[in-house]
Amino acid sequence: MTAVESRPAGHVRRTVGEREQSPGHRPLGARVMGFVALTKPRIIELLLITTVPVMFLAEQGVPDLWLVLATCVGGYLSAGGANALNMYIDRDIDALMDRTSQRPLVTGMVSPRECLVFGLSLAVISTVWFGVLVNWLSAALSLAALLFYVVVYTMLLKRRTAQNIVWGGIAGCMPVFIGWSAVTNSVSWAAVVLFLVIFFWTPPHYWPLSMKVKDDYARAGVPMLPVIAANTVVARQIVLYSWVMVAVSLTLWPLGYVGWFYPLVAAVAGGWWLKEAHGLQARAKAGVTGAKLKEMRLFHWSITYVSLLFVAIAVDPFLR
Template sequence: MRETRLADDVGASEAGRAPGRVRSAVLGYLALTKPRVVELLLVTTIPAMLLADRGQVDLVLILNTLFGGMLAAGGANALNCVADADIDKVMKRTARRPLARSTVPRSHALVFGLALSVGSFFWLWWTTNLLSAHLAAATIAFYVLVYTLLLKRRTSQNVVWGGAAGCMPVMIGWSAVTGTIGWQALAMFAIIFFWTPPHTWALAMKYKEDYRAAGVPMLPVVATERQVTKQVVIYTWLTVAATLALVPAAGWLYASVAALAGAWFLTLAHRLHAGVLRGDPVKPLRLFLQSNNYLAAVFVALAVDSVIPLPTLF
């Protein structure tokens, strides 16, 4: 009788733990995709599609492209987690990632990342066109093979060139609508390309000891704060210039937001550099957080300008 009750208690305990394990596994696989990164990438895709099909909104095409882009970004991020599992355990900022905590087996994460990547190719091919599918596949390959495996641990310019992968969603969105790559897509690519270094270096300044411990030569690890903030200012100017280069394709609303938001972003970058020159305590996290708001403001303005029939400036 006592043994029966004990067996029942053990069985009930195991049954109670099962949902918790399932939930933990689901959350682990979701974390591998880095949802916040995926969200930012997809936010830039929609304005690119709306600009490409100015005045028209093909909701089905947008949703299909976003889903394919979500699969591609999630697959690339999962494969990045597999490749960086060793350094994620060392860095405090990434110590809670699934592979660092062993909540997801590394082999399972690899299969998961590959499945999402292959799925994104065939989804985009089926629902949009072959060019978009190839661009997505090239983005995944570049992010994993070139940035993660080749550049990240070897050069302080890793995020400059590796950041090109984060620029590709606008190209995919534009090509999904037009089947081509226009100069407007290249201009949007340039905006994100030049925005990535100041955005990432600001975060790396905050966590440079993490990167140093992991042996990742991010610019703030190998250069002085004065040198880093000077580069931040230069790339911020290039970012704002790239947004203004897109003005001929947009209307006055986008032009106004790009100019005002650009002035604000430049002010933040110059204040960070000036503070370093004065010897003030460095607080780069504000620039990192506000850089997200800046990019969102520019692309939301572009989306609204593309949908509402406002007069263009040229």
């Protein structure tokens, strides 16, 4: 059975009806917004949150603001290219999932060929941008992150294994290296620690959302952990990753990279995270399902957590 044949009939009629008008005949403003949507701006916000504060830590103060701007623009272009290519590859399963049913390729706002050209163009432009305006180490790291996300995660892991988000999340860790290398043209142990923080943060950040929309993933045949495992198993994995994440986040202090402010914020924010993670596990063990499981509480807190942690990283050098 093809992807189109497995869609609900009403969804097919709606999608076909929307595609009767070619992308070129859509209003210009809507077309522009469609291309912007291909870059997944909300996800890129999180990537920039982990890039800029690391630049402050690497500089031990305020980095060159033009360098910060160049790094942010390059990061947006690179991540935007990766996200566009991800949408090109995943356009079949995006059409099956309620959460992604309004993406530009599904609605026909942007054609697959336009998306592919757009994504590849951003990949090339971002690499050259980093090389010329930042440095070539950052350019190489940026390109590596893009290729890892597109090839390793999207093409190889996502549809084959429940470990997809674990190892695929490496791409989302790379902005830490990029931010550090933009300032120092090198990579340090501080950057490695923060890389590992994001590595262990990604699964317990994403699995609660996957629990909420697991029917979507099941319909599309994507083996996210909540699709193939019971809530108790998923919650236990969330707790394990959470403890490791919090422990790793605190190692910046004994390694001498931060003063008193960062570990204080990391301990308080991490403690609250663990409270939420264990709360989710307790509800899962009790057999709670549906809205009462409250899995999205941890998902929303995870965004707040990483924001607080990296703001603390930026502020800490000024309080030492």
